[in-house]
Every structure is written in C-alpha cells, then in structure tokens.
Amino acid sequence: MRLFKDASYDFLNNRKRAYVFSALLLLVGIFFLTVHHGLSYGVDFTGGTLMQVKFGKATDVAQVRSAISGLRGGESQIQQLGQSDTYVIRLPVFQSDQQRDVGDELRSALASTFGQDGYTVERTEAVGPKVGNELQRKAIEAILIAFGLTLVYLAFRFEWRFGVAAIIATGHDILITFGFISMFNVDITLATVAAVLTIVGYSLNDTIIVFDRMRENFKGKRKEQYVDTLNRSINETLPRTVLTSGTTLATLFALFIFGGEVIRPFALVLILGIGIGTFSSIFVASPALLEIENWLQRREAAA
C-alpha cells in the first residue's frame, strides 16, 4: 500500500486558507482562555487538598456536596470521574495552613454521611502553597528552557530562519493546545505540563523532518522557485508525516479509551496537541519559512 505516492499538492499557495483555519483555532482558544473559564489549575500548582473517593454505589454530586458542606476553608470542587461512583473532591486549603488536618476533616465529614465503610479513599494529594508556587515556576521554566535549547539546536543544525519558523509553529501549537485544555476543562497539573512538553517535542520533530528535506532539496541541482522546493519537500515527506501521526494517534486513542480515568485527560491533551503539531509542520512552519524568505527578498529589493 502506498498513500500520497508522487503527491504534488500546492500547500503553500493555498496557505491563506490554512491561516484562516489557524486563526480560527487561535481565536477560539483565546476566547476560552480569557473570556470563558480560563485555565483551572490542579492542586499541584495552587496548593490545596484533593481526595479521590469511591462510594461503591451510585451517589450523586448533591449528596457528596451536602456531606462536605460543613467544612471550613473556601469553596470545594466536586467532580465525578466518568460515569462511575468515584468522585474527586478538591479544597483550596492545605493541612498546615491552620494547624489542622484537612484530610481528616474530609474523612470524618464523609463518614458521618456515608458511614465508615460507605466510602474508600483511593487517592489523596495535598500540596502546600510553597511547593505549589515552586512547581508553577519550574513548569514555566521547563517549557521556556525546552523552547530555548531546541532553538539553539536548530540554529546550530539549520539556518536561523528555520529555527524562527519552527518556533512560530511550536508557539502556535502550544497556544492552541492550551485553548483546548481550557475548552475541555482539563486541569493544569504536572501531567498536563508533561503532555504539553511532549507535544512541543513531537511538533518540533515533525517540523524538523520536513525542514531536513527542504535543506536537502535546496542543495539539489534543480532550478526551481523557492516556493516549489518547499512544496516538493512537504509532498515528499507527506507519507511519513501522515503515517507516523497515524501510528502515534492510534496508540494515544488506545490510551484514551482503555487507559482509565486518571490518564484520560493526559491522553486527550496529547491527541489534540499531536493533531495540531502535525497540521502546523505543514501549514504553519513551512508557510512561516516562506514568509520570512519573501520578507527578506522584499527587503533586499528595496535596498
């Protein structure tokens, strides 16, 4: 079987349409990030207490809410995991804030409503505000360093314009991914940051493969327009781009469907991000490279 054999799609001269699509995604993303509910941070970043509780029988949110309504210390968040009898309860307080143990208080509140054996605590997470701030800072640092180092690597291996184009594409992917994260109400946790960094890696990887082919084709003897070389390179790498995305997405869908509730948001973010990353290496990175080239030529002509 062979897909896209000798494909010669004119990706670049249709780039305006891709821009519209990107702009649309970006606008939707920005809408969700700013106007709508924005990003909700998990306890790893805000500090607070999280408890995942399994009740063993059908229980609705209202019951859980009324059971813990007596707890002091800010508004609690209750979230059902899938269709199950399992809930994640989040409180914005951390135990040593007020010399008390929030976990104990939650447990006794649940016990008084559901009985001592009416619930099991499957998971708890309690993060102090100090650690939360630290992790937040580290996460931002990590994304920036990943960005910076890759840029350095690209500048070293390719010309600077490739680096800039790759960064534009990756920035585009990160923004849209965060838009999706907000849209699907996925919490920003360490795992989400790891997912975003993985997307950064994948998207760059994808872009590099295409750029690598361009670099090679520029060295060739053929006399052709800059834009034609770019188009030809994208077309030549198209089977690979589609196939690798396909296998990666196949495994991610397996993870999304069968991997369980805890990992599902992580898989979702990866699926969306890798979809966007694949799109951007063709429709953002290469056009960006072309625009840079055009801009340079205009400047040269003007001089």
Added chain:
Amino acid sequence: MLSTIKGRLVVIGALLLLCVWALVPKTGPDGNEVSPINLGLDLQGGMHLAVEVADSSGAMTEQQKADAIDRTLTTIRNRINQFGVREPTIQKAGDQRIIVELAGIENPERAKEIVEKTAFLEFTIVKGSDELRRALPRMDRAIVDSLGPQSVGAPELGGAQGQAGQGRQKGLNEILGGGDTTAGGSDSAAAGSDTAAGGGADTSAADQGGSLRPLSALLLESGAPGEFLVAEQDVPTVRKYLGLPGVNDALPRNTRLAWGADPVGEGGNSFLPLYVLDQQPLVTGDQLADAGPATRDPTYNEPVVPFTMTRQGARMLQRGTSRHVGDQMAILLDGKVQSAPVIKQTLSRRAQIEMGTGSSLQEAQDLALILRAGALPVPIRIVEETTVGPSLGADSIAKGKLAFAIGIVLVVLIMIVYYRVAGFMAVGALCFYVLLVLGGLAGLNATLTLPGIAGLILSVGMAVDANVLIFERVREELGMDKTARTAVEAGFQHAMSAIVDSNLTTLITAAILFQFGTGAIKGFAVTLSIGIIASFFTAVFVTRTLFMVYLEKHRSGEPVSI
C-alpha cells in the same frame, strides 16, 4: 564485527538475552517475588511526603536549617525502619527538604504521624498559680495595648466577671471531682486561697483604670496549683492573646505557659488546661534510653508508655525531683502537657507517659516507637503529601497493560498493511524495541509510573517513526530505478540526518522534563528517554540487519517488498 550479518545477529541476540535476563522475576530477601521493574507509588499504592523544617519564627539561618535537615533525615530513617516498611525511600531533595516514599502501606495516616511528630519530651516543674496570677494584670494591659480596647470586648465590671468566674469554677470542681489525681488532699484549701488572691488581683487591676481583663476573664482556677482552665470555645482567643507581642514578656521571670494535651470535663463543659511551668526543663527526651512497650493502665483504662532514662538522665531527674517532692512535675510532649503528676518521691530511671483515655493503644505503641527512635531536632511540617490506594494502582496497571497491548496491535496492523514484508521487519524491530525498553527500565533500576506507562505507549507510536522514515526513503530510491541493495543502502543513509535531529530534539525535551519533574513526571521522562534511545537503536541497527538478511535471501534482481 558489525559489518557482517552474523556479527550483527550476535549483538542483537546478546542484547535480547540481557533484556530477558533483566526481566526475569527475582525473589526478594523475604521470599516474595519482586517485580523486575520498580513500580512507582502511583502504581503500587503508597505514600509520598515532602517535609521541611518548620521555622515559624524565621530565626534560623540557611546553614542551621540544612544541619537540622541532615539530623532529621537520620531520625526519620530510624523511625521508618522500626515501623517496618519494605524498601522505603527517605532522601534529601535539595538542602532543605526530605522526601519520604513508603510503598504499599496500609495506613497512611499512621505513617504520617510517625514521620511528622517531633516527639520532643520534657520534664518540667509546675509552678504555683500565684506566679501567673500576679502577672495577669500586666498581661491584660499588654493585650489591651496591643489590640485596642474595642477589639477585646465591651468593658465589664471586674467584680461581676469575677463572680461569674467563681460560679463556673464551682461547677467545674464538681465535674472534676475525685478524678483529679494530681493535687491530692490540699485541693480545697488551695482553691480557697486562690479565690481570695484572684479577687485581690482583680481589684488592683480595676484600681489602675484597667477595667478590661481580656485574658484573666477567660482563665478559670482548676484547683490544682499551677493549672488554669480555659473553656474550649475560648481556647483560640486565649491562644491569640498569648501570641501577642509583650504578653509573654509580662510573665514572671523563668516562667512559661503550656497547654494540656487533652481537654478535661464532660458534655458541653469541656476545658483545656493551661499550666504555669518553669522555663527550664529538668531533663529532656534526649536522655531517654528506651521506651515501651505500651500498655493500658488498668485503673484509668488509658494507654501508657513506660520509658527508661539514661544513666546521666536519671541523675539529672533525681537531682531535680529531690528538691521538689510534693510539687507537680509536668511531662510535656511537643510542648503539650501530657500529665502533671505530684512528685511523691525522688524519681530516677523509670517513668511513664499517660496518653489520656481518648487515645488508642496503637497510638501509644507508635509513640513508644517514636521515642525510641529519638526526637526530631526541630519541628517539621509536611509541604506535600500524596497517597494512592493499592486498588487504584492495580487498576491503573491493568488498564495501562490493556492500552499498551491494543496500541501495539494497532501499530503492527498499520505497519504490515502499509509495508508488507518490510512492515514485518518493522514489527520485529518493534518487538525488540519493547523488550529493550522494558529491559532497560529493569536494568537501569528506573521506576515505572502511570505517566511512564503513557510515555511508553506514546513511544511505541513514535518508535516506528524512524522505520517509516527509512522505508519511505527506500521507496523513493527504488523509484529512481536503483537496485534493491543500493536503494536500501541509500535509504538508510539519507534518512539518518532526519532521524538524528528528531531524536535529539525529543531527547532534549525529555531531559528537561527529568530535570524539573518530581516523582511521576520523572518516570515519564525516563521511559521517554529510554524509548527514544531504544527506538534509534532498533531502527538503524536492527531493521537494517533484518534488511541485510532479507537481501541476502533474495540475491537476484527481485524487487524488494516494501
């Protein structure tokens, strides 16, 4: 060796054997079968704690904190060893933090207590009530000065308040009744004189124009010398007052106050004792030689923890108590008075801590353990805590395995349908890849976490990327009418730069993740890195070898199936 097919096959075979050997389940020292791959806490269940020195006053230097952390580390290790957890991880993270990871523990709350409790033990003489009573007007004034008259409540006549207090106190004496074992027979006489003295203090305070008595209005005489009672609902207020600037300075020299560990009284009338103590303890817990076993006191049905002092500690205790026969001695644990028995005779080596009837024998046993292991040099506080129940972990593993299997099947199908024979080679390489990654995880003693499983599954999808790059290239070369052999050769050669670049950039990301991540995320970074290296190796070495074998078998000019 690497140029001949035979040599290559030997290398591959040897690596395979090494991985299989690393993955054979081993038997641990206790006869249990140990999983060849370390599972993270999120997979096997357990507790993760991060603790730091609690420097509430902010007076410690960085150096002092670092020293304290080193000593705390040793103490926590001792405690956990005695607690009996299989393969605990107790290590420093940076200069100021300790990470404690306990896998598969049944009762995380108990383990937390054992790590967290300072267990600083003190034996201190209880002073007479007069000491505090004389200081009360000054303390009241300091509170009013500090908070302003409005915020300490409406002004009331001292006398009226005093009477109300006395009324409450009578009721209290009835409540406590014969249960008060500490003060003995002098109870009533002492109480009588106390009341008189209290009244005197009131008047003098009122004379000085300070009709506001925020603190003394809330303190009730318990009848025992040196012991006051505060109604439970007033405890937070009194705590706040005592923490105000200048209030502590108003205490008489060489005196301090300490709260009791447990409230006294019944029903709605519950009171927390407040003791007047010597500033300096007679002896502290570092002179403890041994503690336990915890038992239940037959008379009062409360758990007690007996302990023995060291030789030196016994001498200090003897010297101290011999001068105070008939007085009370408070036994404090972490600044709270556990009990304050009357010294009937000189004490030396043996004594016990009473835990109060509300405590369980289990708690007493844990306290004995902590005391044996030693007190923490400074109080600590938990800054991060994660627990995962064993069932959730097992569930995650089962689901992870399923997703992994399905993911692989999907990739295998795609590759075979798309590339035919070459697809089979890729699948062979993929199987090798999975073995290599798992063997690598086992061999490098890396820890598999839930995000790690996700990383593994993701890397299967990405692992075929190198193969795809090569195969596509080979197809292109074949399209240029090259022979199979040269096409394969050229395909591998030309795909190399793209493979190297893309793998290196992903490796950079993984390295950063490893650097910044904690626990689970580190696991993700490690599996991702091992995955990238393994996929690079399988694609450029294993697939190539398979191609060489294939071409060897199809020497003549037949087309290559790709």
